[in-house]
Amino acid sequence: AQSVAQPEDQVNVAEGNPLTVKCTYSVSGNPYLFWYVQYPNRGLQFLLKYITGDNLVKGSYGFEAEFNKSQTSFHLKKPSALVSDSALYFCAVSRPTRDDKIIFGKGTRLHILP
């Protein structure tokens, strides 16, 4: 069965500094990988996905993520953090089969300090 690990419950970054939110996955076969962001009392907003192709994926709001097959990681990054980036971030994985349910990590709360 597929699973996702987000090792950090919370990440604190000063505004203007680069940020990284970590994610590792476990899945048989080729993974589909996703990042979502959630603001308080809101649903999830899609940030980016990796399906195939270039390992570096660019998404919304200046975020990007790098797929590393050997390390089974898909870390989320941004070169310069904004206070408005403060939110809850979820990494997720699914498989390219008919059983295409998405499994979420437990989430990482990102605090951008002004």
Added chain:
Amino acid sequence: GAVVSQHPSRVICKSGTSVKIECRSLDFQATTMFWYRQFPKQSLMLMATSNEGSKATYEQGVEKDKFLINHASLTLSTLTVTSAHPEDSSFYICSARAGLYEQYFGPGTRLTVT
């Protein structure tokens, strides 16, 4: 982008009553929708997969007689929490599959059972 709505956004009900939550794909047809619940400061837990015109597939540990799912059309799935109890209080989020890979999420419904 694809839009998914949920109604109501917030509901308070008395213990023992039933509550229906609607999930609609507004600008696309979704043969598959998913229902999640989220406890405070926790990740999304997949409850069931809803397929248009057929019975929903429930995840292990989710009571299908407690959480009734109906996917009567390509744009609407409903979740009915029957005989609700305070422990059913949670944030319920639906998603609709668009295309092969992506799911779009609704804004969520906050259920409080008193």
